[in-house]
Amino acid sequence: MKLAAIDFGRLYRDHLAAANRNPKRADTWDARAADMSRKALKSRYVDEFIGRMDLAGARTLLDVGCGPGTIGLPLAERLERVIGLDFSRKMLDELLANAAALGLDNVEALHLAWEDDWSAVPACDIVVASRSTTVEDMEAALHKLNDKANRHVYMTHLVGGRFIDPAVLEVVGRDLPALPDYIYIVNLLYRMGIHPRLDYIETEGRLAGAGDFDAFHARVVWALGELDADETARLRDWYARTPSPRAGAPMRWAFIAWDKPAD
Numbered sequence: 001m002k003l004a005a006i007d008f009g010r011l012y013r014d015h016l017a018a019a020n021r022n023p024k025r026a027d028t029w030d031a032r033a034a035d036m037s038r039k040a041l042k043s044r045y046v047d048e049f050i051g052r053m054d055l056a057g058a059r060t061l062l063d064v065g066c067g068p069g070t071i072g073l074p075l076a077e078r079l080e081r082v083i084g085l086d087f088s089r090k091m092l093d094e095l096l097a098n099a100a101a102l103g104l105d106n107v108e109a110l111h112l113a114w115e116d117d118w119s120a121v122p123a124c125d126i127v128v129a130s131r132s133t134t135v136e137d138m139e140a141a142l143h144k145l146n147d148k149a150n151r152h153v154y155m156t157h158l159v160g161g162r163f164i165d166p167a168v169l170e171v172v173g174r175d176l177p178a179l180p181d182y183i184y185i186v187n188l189l190y191r192m193g194i195h196p197r198l199d200y201i202e203t204e205g206r207l208a209g210a211g212d213f214d215a216f217h218a219r220v221v222w223a224l225g226e227l228d229a230d231e232t233a234r235l236r237d238w239y240a241r242t243p244s245p246r247a248g249a250p251m252r253w254a255f256i257a258w259d260k261p262a263d
C-alpha cells in the first residue's frame with residue numbers, strides 16, 4: 001500500500017464513528033461556561049500555548065472554539081481585533097463579559113459552529129483552535145482554519161484520544177474506545193501540502209483538584225456520560241480507598257503550528 005492512497009479524512013471519520021461518542025451539543029457546553037470562565041484565563045497551559053506563538057506583525061486573531069476567551073483574551077491588548085467563534089452562546093457571553101472586565105473594546109463574538117458556512121468569517125492574521133477540535137470532519141475543519149489564516153495557524157489536539165485516565169475507566173467498568181488523536185491531523189496536513197511544526201503541552205488530568213466525591217463524580221460523568229448505580233458504587237469505593245490527589249495521568253496536547261506562505 002502507498003501512503004498517497006490513504007484517505008486520512010475518511011479514516012478519521014471512521015475512527016470517530018467507531019469510538020461511538022455522543023457529540024457534546026452547544027447546550028452541554030453552555031452548562032459549563034461559567035465554571036470554565038472562572039478557571040480558564042490564567043493557567044500554565046495558556047502560558048505555554050501563547051509562548052509558542054509568533055505575534056510579530058499580527059493585528060487580528062480568530063479564536064475558534066474560543067470558550068470564555070482562553071487564548072484570545074490574554075492576547076487582545078497586543079492586537080487590533082480579536083474574534084471569538086463558538087457554537088455555545090453562553091461561552092460567548094463569558095468571552096464578552098471577561099473582555100469588558102478587562103477593559104477591552106476590540107473583542108467580538110461570532111456565534112457559529114465548525115460545521116456552519118464560514119463565508120462571513122473574516123480572514124485574520126492568526127487563527128487559533130485550542131482544545132476545540134473534536135469535530136465530525138477533521139479534513140473540512142483544517143481547510144477552514146487554513147483558509148481563514150493570513151499568517152499562522154496554532155492548534156492543540158489531544159494525544160492518545162482519551163480525556164479520562166484509563167485506570168478510572170477500569171474502576172467504573174467501561175470500555176471506552178479512544179477518539180482519533182493528533183496523528184490524523186499531521187497526516188491530513190501533509191496531504192494538504194502543509195508541513196507543520198509539532199510540540200507537546202502537558203496539563204493536569206481532568207480529575208485533578210476535585211474537592212470531594214460529588215465533584216469527582218461530576219467530572220467522570222462529563223467524560224463518560226451518566227453512571228448507573230453499580231458504576232457509581234464502584235467509583236465511590238475506589239475514591240474512598242485511593243489517597244488524594246486522585247488526579248490520574250496528565251493530559252498531553254499536541255501543539256500543531258504552520259505558517260501561510262507570504263503572497
Ligand SMILES: C[S@@+](CC[C@H](N)C(=O)[O-])C[C@H]1O[C@@H](n2cnc3c(N)ncnc32)[C@H](O)[C@@H]1O
Nearest residue numbers: 029065066067070086087088113114130131132
Ligand atoms: C474544551 S473547550 C476549549 C475552550 C478554549 N479554546 C480553551 O482552550 O480553553 C471547547 C470549546 O469548543 C466549543 N465547541 C465544541 N464543539 C463546537 C462546534 N462544533 N462548533 C463550535 N464550537 C464548538 C465549545 O463550546 C467550547 O467552548
